[in-house]
Amino acid sequence: MTPPPGPLLSVRAAVVLLLAGVVGLLAGVLAYLAGQPLPAALLVSGGAVGGSVLLFHTLIGR
Template identity: 50%
Template sequence: MTRPTPPNTPEPSPFLTVRTALVLLAAAVIGLVIGGLTFLSGGHAAVAAVAGLTASGASVLGLHTLIS
């Protein structure tokens, strides 16, 4: 008895591409560094969080254009 051939099913695409994961990881590291430096320089935790989130968001745009 022969086995039936499975239908041609394409492999599912990844949830995130390697490029997207790299950009987001680098942006998170940049945000953590800027937030940490802001906090260590004497800023309040809320100010450091805002600085880190701002740096993270801005670096996503820059890294998106740089990493191709």
């Protein structure tokens, strides 16, 4: 009998990605409400996700 596989993501990675997703969602919604067209708001959202992943990766301890 083989043991069950380990988790796909660590808790830390899941928290970092969840927080980055929330930041990206909020940035995209705010950009859209500020009058940006949808493609531009999506680009703002993607940039916010990328930057916040780096930020939360350095802030949240191992």
